Amino acid sequence: MGSVAKDGVEGTLEDAIRTGEGRVRSHLDDLVRSSIEETLNNLLEAEADALCGAKRYERSPKRLDTRAIHYKRQLTTKAGQVKLRMPRLWNLPFETQIIERYRRREVHNYPRH
Numbered sequence: 001m002g003s004v005a006k007d008g009v010e011g012t013l014e015d016a017i018r019t020g021e022g023r024v025r026s027h028l029d030d031l032v033r034s035s036i037e038e039t040l041n042n043l044l045e046a047e048a049d050a051l052c053g054a055k056r057y058e059r060s061p062k063r064l065d066t067r068a069i070h071y072k073r074q075l076t077t078k079a080g081q082v083k084l085r086m087p088r089l090w091n092l093p094f095e096t097q098i099i100e101r102y103r104r105r106e107v108h109n110y111p112r113h
Contacts, residue, residue, distance in 0.1 A: 037084070040075070040082060043098050044085065044086060044087055044098060047096055047097065048089065048094060051064070051089065051094060052067065065089045065090055065091045065092045066090050066091075067087060067088070067090070070086055070088060072084065072085060
């Protein structure tokens with residue numbers, strides 16, 4: 001393709017398309033990563049709610065424990081690193097069923113050939 005000159009800047013249309021494609025891919029990667037992060041954090045919150053017997057700040061006679069704070073943890077996934085907010089409870093131990101305690105990266109079991 002030929003050169004395109006606009007405002008004194010020369011380049012090819014192919015370069016512009018490649019640049020645009022890279023930005024779109026980067027944006028989509030960020031969307032996927034943030035969606036995974038939000039989903040995992042919501043699952044962790046729901047798991048803590050179930051363990052406590054009530055949602056955060058909810059008053060309930062069935063409440064078994066109350067929330068303390070959360071601590072941050074990184075998890076490496078196929079979509080990139082996500083930041084998790086791991087809930088802490090005052091009395092009960094919180095051991096999530098979603099992510100193994102010391103696992104820091106998603107493991108894939110692909111069949112061997």
